[in-house]
Amino acid sequence: MSAIAVYRYLVPVMWLGWAVYWRASSRNVKRAVWHESLPSRLSYVVPLALAGLLLSVPNLPLPVPALQARFLPVAAWPFVIDEVLTGAGPFFSVWARQYFGTNWSGAV
Numbered sequence: 310m311s312a313i314a315v316y317r318y319l320v321p322v323m324w325l326g327w328a329v330y331w332r333a334s335s336r337n338v339k340r341a342v343w344h345e346s347l348p349s350r351l352s353y354v355v356p357l358a359l360a361g362l363l364l365s366v367p368n369l370p371l372p373v374p375a376l377q378a379r380f381l382p383v384a385a386w387p388f389v390i391d392e393v394l395t396g397a398g399p400f401f402s403v404w405a406r407q408y409f410g411t412n413w414s415g416a417v
Contacts, residue, residue, distance in 0.1 A: 316388060320395055327399035334406055338413050 363369065371377055381387045406413050 319392060323392075323396060323399060327403070330403060331406075334413075337411060339411050341414050
């Protein structure tokens with residue numbers, strides 16, 4: 310596998326694997342006692358979806374040119390640090406779901 314393929318596909322594969330696990334493990338939980346209202350849920354789901362959309366659009370023209378400036382050198386170490394930090398999020402959520410077992414709930 311080439312380095313370019315690793316750079317391009319590692320994060321999407323990591324998140325896809327997490328999503329498959331998350332969906333599969335959501336079947337074995339207890340029924341929630343309390344459900345969040347739709348406006349409350351949309352108050353954070355919509356901005357999160359918008360952020361995901363904006364991050365997925367390549368070469369998006371930004372109103373502030375400084376936001377397009379590179380601040381890290383082109384090297385392997387920023388990629389490695391990024392992947393470790395990115396992988397820590399799904400790893401922590403999988404650990405939390407395993408720890409809470411059937412008591413897991415998306416409602417906070």
